[in-house]
Amino acid sequence: MNPAPLVALVGNPNAGKSALFNALTGARQKVGNYPGVTVERHAGRMALPDGRPVELLDLPGTYSLEPSSPDERVTRDVVTGTQAGERLPDAIVVVVDASNLDNHLRFTLQLIALGLPVVVALNMIDLAERDGLKLDPEALARELGVPVIPTVAVRKRGIDELKEALADLATPGATALRPSDPVLHADIATLQRRARQIAMAATISETPVRRWTHMLDSVALHPVFGVLLLFVVLFVMFQAVFFAGAAPADAIASGFDWLAGLVKQVMPESILRSLITDGAIAGVGAVIKFLPQILIMFFFILVLEASGYMVRAAFLMDRIMASVGLSGRAFIPLLSSFACAVPGIMSTRTIEDEKDRLTTILIAPLMTCSARLPVYTLVIGAMIPNVRVLPFVGLQGLVMLGLYIMGVAGAFVVALVLRRTVTKGASSGFMMEMPKYQLPSVRDLAIGLWSRAEIFLKRAGTTIAFTTIVLWAMLSFPQVPKGSPVSQVNYSVAGRIANAIEPAFRPIGFNRDIVLALIPAMAAREVSVAALGTVYAIDSSSDDESKMAQTLQKRWSLATALAFLMWFVFAPQCISTIAVTRRETNGWKWPAFMVSYLFGLAYVAAGLTYWLATLAGL
Amino acid sequence: MATTPLSLEQLPQRQRATVAGIAWDRLTAPEGRRLRELGFDEGVGIEVLHRARIGGGPIACRIGRMTVALRRRVAGAIHVDPLTS
Numbered sequence: 001m002n003p004a005p006l007v008a009l010v011g012n013p014n015a016g017k018s019a020l021f022n023a024l025t026g027a028r029q030k031v032g033n034y035p036g037v038t039v040e041r042h043a044g045r046m047a048l049p050d051g052r053p054v055e056l057l058d059l060p061g062t063y064s065l066e067p068s069s070p071d072e073r074v075t076r077d078v079v080t081g082t083q084a085g086e087r088l089p090d091a092i093v094v095v096v097d098a099s100n101l102d103n104h105l106r107f108t109l110q111l112i113a114l115g116l117p118v119v120v121a122l123n124m125i126d127l128a129e130r131d132g133l134k135l136d137p138e139a140l141a142r143e144l145g146v147p148v149i150p151t152v153a154v155r156k157r158g159i160d161e162l163k164e165a166l167a168d169l170a171t172p173g174a175t176a177l178r179p180s181d182p183v184l185h186a187d188i189a190t191l192q193r194r195a196r197q198i199a200m201a202a203t204i205s206e207t208p209v210r211r212w213t214h215m216l217d218s219v220a221l222h223p224v225f226g227v228l229l230l231f232v233v234l235f236v237m238f239q240a241v242f243f244a245g246a247a248p249a250d251a252i253a254s255g256f257d258w259l260a261g262l263v264k265q266v267m268p269e270s271i272l273r274s275l276i277t278d279g280a281i282a283g284v285g286a287v288i289k290f291l292p293q294i295l296i297m298f299f300f301i302l303v304l305e306a307s308g309y310m311v312r313a314a315f316l317m318d319r320i321m322a323s324v325g326l327s328g329r330a331f332i333p334l335l336s337s338f339a340c341a342v343p344g345i346m347s348t349r350t351i352e353d354e355k356d357r358l359t360t361i362l363i364a365p366l367m368t369c370s371a372r373l374p375v376y377t378l379v380i381g382a383m384i385p386n387v388r389v390l391p392f393v394g395l396q397g398l399v400m401l402g403l404y405i406m407g408v409a410g411a412f413v414v415a416l417v418l419r420r421t422v423t424k425g426a427s428s429g430f431m432m433e434m435p436k437y438q439l440p441s442v443r444d445l446a447i448g449l450w451s452r453a454e455i456f457l458k459r460a461g462t463t464i465a466f467t468t469i470v471l472w473a474m475l476s477f478p479q480v481p482k483g484s485p486v487s488q489v490n491y492s493v494a495g496r497i498a499n500a501i502e503p504a505f506r507p508i509g510f511n512r513d514i515v516l517a518l519i520p521a522m523a524a525r526e527v528s529v530a531a532l533g534t535v536y537a538i539d540s541s542s543d544d545e546s547k548m549a550q551t552l553q554k555r556w557s558l559a560t561a562l563a564f565l566m567w568f569v570f571a572p573q574c575i576s577t578i579a580v581t582r583r584e585t586n587g588w589k590w591p592a593f594m595v596s597y598l599f600g601l602a603y604v605a606a607g608l609t610y611w612l613a614t615l616a617g618l
Numbered sequence: 619m620a621t622t623p624l625s626l627e628q629l630p631q632r633q634r635a636t637v638a639g640i641a642w643d644r645l646t647a648p649e650g651r652r653l654r655e656l657g658f659d660e661g662v663g664i665e666v667l668h669r670a671r672i673g674g675g676p677i678a679c680r681i682g683r684m685t686v687a688l689r690r691r692v693a694g695a696i697h698v699d700p701l702t703s
Binding site: 099188193221314319 | 646648652653654656657659667674678682683684685686688692
């Protein structure tokens with residue numbers, strides 16, 4: 001039996017391609033990866049009006065067949081049949097923005113020249129009409145020589161007509177039409193002029209109206225009000241992440257505790273039970289409890305992106321980013337990294353320049369992610385006196401803010417240094433299309449959130465589960481002989497490692513207990529809280545946080561506590577971040593560099609803090 | 619025709635103009651290509667919509683029917699003819 005015909009959705013960025021993909025496939029879609037590159041492959045199934053199944057492929061948006069990023073390269077390779085792991089599509093749906101024909105038709109001409117069967121989806125026709133533009137789809141079809149279907153993807157208009165047009169085209173065997181020498185290198189200026197002629201021929205009338213986008217932009221891009229608005233947006237976002245996300249996170253954590261308790265009831269005590277409860281359940285639970293916060297963060301980021309505001313934020317931030325050798329585009333990944341560096345690093349894919357992108361990946365772990373919060377909260381709560389330094393300004397809050405600022409300041413200094421040394425090169429500049437403002441559709445948001453959640457959970461179930469089990473084994477073996485006065489922790493591999501490396505940490509004020517807690521915290525920073533609990537033989541999972549705080553006050557000096565906090569501003573203690581960096585940079589070289597420079601910085605910063613604090617008599 | 623060539627960087631905000639020419643030699647190859655892809659070409663209508671800050675931030679301009687953000691250095695390489703109204 002022949003496989004289902006493959007249809008690729010291709011178009012310029014901001015043509016509403018993904019919305020059309022969602023409208024055509026609904027929830028029946030799969031996000032994967034192309035082999036060897038880090039570009040996501042979005043595929044889905046749909047049925048033609050005659051019942052035949054079709055496999056639909058959503059290709060990354062691009063302006064031409066000359067790629068300038070890995071994403072754009074995949075698009076070119078798929079439509080020319082040279083992408084590994086993908087067959088040549090049987091037909092192409094070119095998605096064009098109806099109010100931007102001049103520009104989008106040029107790429108359409110390039111795609112038609114490839115010789116594959118083509119249908120043009122004249123998308124967002126409602127927005128074009130709102131802007132006073134009247135178009136003639138039939139004239140456009142005549143000029144282009146291919147069917148043209150007007151659509152409004154977010155309102156699901158024109159979808160049935162598009163499917164019918166595809167049914168006429170999508171037949172396997174159409175590949176024979178492919179010319180041996182595709183017109184890939186046709187002069188872009190000539191194509192552009194032809195595109196403008198066609199656009200003019202397809203335009204019935206154009207009444208200038210006051211455009212929404214321009215009115216909104218006069219506020220959003222205003223040198224004063226625009227910056228103010230951006231700060232309000234960021235403030236609301238962080239409030240939502242930290243406050244609305246806290247309750248569901250606690251609920252998930254207690255759910256995992258309950259599960260571990262259940263296993264303890266039904267299984268006799270054994271090494272296997274310890275592996276399941278202390279290893280797998282505790283480890284995976286520690287990561288999954290961040291899902292609500294990450295989803296809230298993603299909700300904001302998806303809304304900001306789909307509405308068109310994100311590019312405006314990048315515009316406002318470009319000047320500041322340029323001062324450290326980055327571009328406004330780096331703002332988006334760095335913002336996501338405040339929730340979690342993993343999605344932040346994944347979203348650097350939109351940065352075209354390889355060196356810009358690499359620098360952004362390398363500094364992303366310096367943004368204070370949500371996993372640092374439990375550590376900061378515990379240590380600040382225990383060691384920093386709860387006094388007011390100014391009306392409404394507490395010392396504890398001030399220290400917390402200081403840690404956030406240290407991370408951002410550190411990132412800027414590191415970017416500045418990297419751009420002059422390791423990732424040296426001309427700045428790629430900042431050139432971005434600013435799409436029209438649009439109300440995001442609930443359906444597109446839901447699908448976007450669901451696919452993020454799926455990726456996150458898959459990772460938690462594989463990489464993270466594996467590493468936590470390894471760390472559990474390091475703490476559980478070799479087993480202490482019965483009747484020995486030595487504790488299991490001290491006797492274990494991890495305990496022995498801690499004893500061996502402790503002298504290296506003594507100069508920066510860390511005692512052996514801290515070093516021991518840092519080892520399991522390699523999996524995730526917040527594990528150090530639980531690990532300190534184990535080391536001090538206190539059950540920190542119950543409501544004994546205050547007991548834990550008392551122990552810290554007895555065993556740590558203030559200088560040690562400050563050094564410990566400073567360590568966590570910089571230390572790359574997160575297996576997932578290291579793993580995603582390896583995936584995104586295709587090798588171990590850059591994650592190895594990232595880990596070493598961050599540990600180096602953490603050591604120096606913690607050491608300086610310790611010595612300055614000691615000199616100050618703390 | 620304007621006697622002295624005016625660049626997009628110097629074009630007053632909201633003053634309609636057309637692209638008179640682009641100094642491709644002052645741009646890197648990827649910059650030039652991206653400019654062409656975004657529709658920058660002789661004779662196309664252009665207008666400065668917003669300037670980020672006095673400190674030399676990017677500018678937002680309308681080119682054809684599209685709004686594009688670019689840095690001042692690139693804007694300086696785009697020569698424009700203001701339309702007299």
